[in-house]
Every structure is written in structure tokens, then in C-alpha cells.
Amino acid sequence: MAAPYDLKDDSVVVIIGSGAGGGTLGNELAQKGIDVVILEAGARHEYEDFINDEWDSFAQLAWLDKRTTGGGWRVAKDFPNLPAWIVKAVGGTTTHWAGASLRFQDHEFKALTNYGKVEGANLLDWPITLADLEPYYDKAEDKMGVTRTHGIEGLPGNNNFKILKAGADKLGYKECHTGHMAINSADRDGRMGCQQTGFCFQGCKWGAKWSTLYTEIPKGEATGKLEVRPQSHVVKIEHDSSGKATGVVYADKDGKLHEQKARVVAVAGNSIESPRLLLNSHSSKFPNGLANSSGHVGKHYMRHTTGSVYAIFEKPVHFYRGTTMAGIVRDEARHDPSRGFVGGYEMETLALGIPFMAAFLDPGGWGRSFTSALDHYDHMAGLWIVGEDMPQEQNAVKLHAELKDDYGMPIPDVWFTDHPNDVAMRNHAYAQGQAIYSAVGATRAFPTPPYPSTHNLGTNRMSEKAEDGVVDKWGQTHDIKNLFVSDGSQFTTGGAENPTLTIVTLAIRQADHIASQMSAGAI
């Protein structure tokens, strides 16, 4: 059973957030016999509670606390209070993610070295390499049951994939398959295989898709060394006069504040809430926020260069049937500046139901140009573009100057503007995506703008030197030894790959480091 820990117990590791980073770290530490309290802002919904309905599920799972956004991106105009589509629930965004689990490519860890200086971008090499992470990628893939690794079969392709594959073949693309997915292609690890239900974004009601909610968390709880406290929204991290983190203040479901003491604090609230919390934890000793001597907390917000291409065919497709992200083309993920941009991108199938297609196909769009597209909904195929975007200093999560949340803390204000490299990449990807569909007879195609961000990265970035970032190669903050960052905000650069596998990989590796530092008495 889950261990209940006393608020005054200062021997525990407190993890803020229960998603890919926090949920994994919590289980890994508990397996090593370390006492862990995970504070999760959202409620606990088990997988049978998930809802096969887009808006109802959105109301159940999405992080809807007020945020503001600005900058040149279209999301600021179309979704001014929803910069990101991420989750507030136990399991975090691993309840919502599609399951694509791709390793970073070697060259992506050395973006500055390999791409050279890009004007207007603050590229930096990661302080770690692919070789450093490979053993941990291996563990993560095994843990998550990633298809096409560890002898696990690929998923069968649905109609949306078959169209992608036929078009990719015609274009001469070589690497197109049903992906490396953390979705069981057969029963594994006590969870069943994919039933091709669709609604991956709404939480998998079969538990076939990996989520910390029904893997890491119950496994950790079974050790008796992990307590997950839902509806516990952390508002501040406390420290002592020496600058060491000593505990966190959180609001319970009734808004009542408590302080949980801690030996170690790990922040894993995703790339908007994590920097917000560090900034909101400012004190007389740290007037610019915790772990922010470099001034980099909240900066270099990345969200991947994304977009979608939907296309209409003469005959039916029914693309919403089956796995939402049912296949991938990887050929454009390479770094090849002859295309007019640095870095690369992936193309992955995607399908939305009618309610979300109406909301996202052309946000704000109306009239017959818009509705005639929806009229052929069952003749549609679609793909999503995910590519490396440039870290830019002015793209940042800031504290709102006036607006505050229910607990009196400034809300996050998310600023983003595309870099010219992002625009060039997206335009290239739009053209290639449309070419794939034209090759199999599409009669009309729609280059669809980016949705609110699901891949939020980089706001507490990892750096060799303390002046270049917030955390070191272990995710340990440069400034405070017992304060860690355990989510995608650590990413130095974004790579072209969906980030979850790398977040899980870093968390497994970080758990080893925390355990060894604790046993050495260093923290």
C-alpha cells in the first residue's frame, strides 16, 4: 500500500508532478528503497474513467488553470488562454500523449557544434551525448514496451497509416512504418494490447498505451515507499539560510496550504509550471527565483515546429479508427541544411474527431471553404509535423505582472514567436506532407497551423556551464544541490523527436544519480 508520510518528515524526496518525468522518477527511487512523496496538482482518474469524447475528456483531463500568451505565434490569437494542451491529473500528460517513442539522434545532442551559430537562436550543446543515454534509453524502452525494440512487434497499420505509407513509397521515402510506440501490440507487463479504439489523446481506456498512471505509480506504491498526493498544487519551494531546499508549500483540494518537508525536491511540472514555480519561489536570498543565478529560468521556451496536413480523397478513409498516431515517416528527420533550414522533422499520422477537427482545422475559420472540408471528414487522412525548433531567449515563460491564481501566485505568461528556421522547416514539411497525399490522389489538402503546444520544452535548460543554463547533466540545478528538474524543461535543445521517451530516460538516469548522492551524503 501507498505509504503515508508526515508533513514534517524531512527525509523524503518530494517530486512535484506525476507525469513522464515525475512519475518515473518516483517509481525508480521507490524501487531503490528511497521514501518519495509525489505532489500532483490534478485529481486521480483511473483508466476506466477516461471518456471517449473529445470535449468531455478535455474537461476531465486538460490543464485549464488560466494562462496568458503572447508573441507572434497564431496560438496567441486563436487560443489566448490555452498556450498548451497538457494534462492536470495523476499521470500528467502521459494520459494524453500519443505514444510515439523515438530516441534523439546523435547529432541533435550537439546542436551548436553541428548546426553552427544560427542568428537569433541560442543554440547550445547538451552536456551529455547519445552514448551516455543509450543504456537508459534501453531501460526506458523496455519499461514502456516500445514497439520495434526488445523484440516487440510493431502495431498493425490503420487506414490513415496505409495512405501515408502508399504516398511515402511513391515519393521514395525509405523509413516509413507504424512507429516506435509505447502502445502494447500484444499483452505485456500486465496490460493488454491495443484494440484500435482511437481516442489515444483522451486516455487509453484499455491501458494499452503506457502512462505513469497505471505503470510506474502503482509499481512504486506497491513498494510502500511512494505516496502520491493528488489535488496538491505546489505554490512555492522553501529554502534555508544556506540556500538548501527544505520543503514545499502546496494547496490541497480545499485550497488549504500545507508545507511538506523534504530532503530533496524534484520539479516535474512540465515546461510552463516548472519555471513558473521556480520564479514564484523567489526570496530575499534569491530575488530572481530559485536556481536562477544565470537568469535562464523560463527562457528558451521551445514547443517543436509543428503543423498538420489533412487531405481529402475521392473514397472513404475513416482515419479516426485505430491508433491516433499510427505511423511515421522519418526520412526528413536528418540534419540537411540544403533544404534551407537546420535540424529535421518527423511526419506522424494524426486523426481528430469531428468536434476537434472543427476547432483546430483552421481556428477562427468559417464559411464554405471551411465547412466543405468537414463535409468530407470520412474521406480525410492526416499527419502531424514535429520538428526541431530554435531556442530563442525571448521565447519564455514569464510571471504575469497582474493576474494571479486562486492561491495568490502570478499566473504564467507564455511568449513564443517562430524563428525563421522554424518557418522554413514548417513550409518544407507542409509541401512534403501535401506531396505524400497528392501522390495517392488527394483532391484537396489543408496545411493546418500548430495546435496549442503539447511538447513544451527547454525552460530550465541543461548546460555544462552554470552561466548557460539552469541544470547540469543530471538535471541537478547549478545553484541548489538538493533541487532537481525532472521534466522536459531540462532539454537543452528540442530535437525532432517526440520528447516523452527522452524525459523518461533522463528520469531513470537521474534516479541513479540522486540515490548515489544521497547514499554519499552529498545531498
Added chain:
Amino acid sequence: MVTIYEMQAGLSRRELLKRGSIGAMLVISGSALISPRNAWGLEVTALKPETMATLIVLARDIYPHDQLADRFYAIAVKGQDAKAGKDAAHKELIENGVADLDKRAGGAGYRSLGWEDDRVAILRDIETTPFFQAVRGDLVVSLYNQKELWPIFGYEGESYSKGGYIARGFNDIEWL
């Protein structure tokens, strides 16, 4: 709440002429809108019935789908009446917005313009106004989130209770 109700019987031709029709389809009767041919009605509580009738036409002009009956649009804009009942500022926004449409249309008002293109030309001029944005922003959810409408577009909705599509055509494409 949506209070679309089924009508027991259609109105006589004489009644129709007396009450005046909206386009060829909707009739205003007291505080209700009635679709005699399709046998449904809509009770209006906060907005003027004429305003609601215009909202229904406006909704179709914003998201025109010729295969959808008026009742889907009526259900979709019913929330504007409910919101107007709770929020005086919203009521004013809608009433003034519709009055502005009628003024721009001239003559017998927005609903009397026979061609969609003529109505849409007016909408293009006001598409950035808070009125238009309030109607469109609500409509994109209230129209397309009606489950009864999904099959018309070939969307099957919830699939978990049917065991997903693993045995129901997830890979049944034959024309490739």
C-alpha cells in the same frame, strides 16, 4: 438547456401567413420559433424571437452544411438565449449585433437577403467584432459537438464499448 420540442401538428397556411415566416422554414409564434414542416419548436426566454431566428440563419451562414436540418443550428444557438438570460451584457451584445446585421442588410433585414453570398459579404465586414466572435466561438463547439450530427459526417464517436475497431474496420481501406 435546450428546449427544442416536437410539435403535435403543423400550422394552417392561414396561420402561417398571419404570423409571417422566416425564410420559408421558421415561424415566430409568441416567444417560440416553430418549424411547421419539420415539426419542432424552440422556446425563447431572454432574446427576442426574431433575434433567435436571425441567429439560426447566421449560424448556418457561418458553418453552412446543406445536409444539416435547421434544428441542429437551432440547438447550437440556444445557448445564446440561456446566456443572455443570465448576463445582461451578453443580451445586449447579441441584440445589438443582430440589429446591426439588419441595419447593414437594409430593407427587411438580414434574414430577407435571399442569397448566402449577400449575407456572407456582411459577415466578412463584421467578422472581427466581439458579437461575431462570441457567436462563432460558441458555435464551433455547440454545433459540432452534437452527437446526433456526427453520423451525418461519417464520424462514429465513442468506440470503447464496441471493443474498438480492431474487428470493425480500422484497416479496411480497399481502394489504395
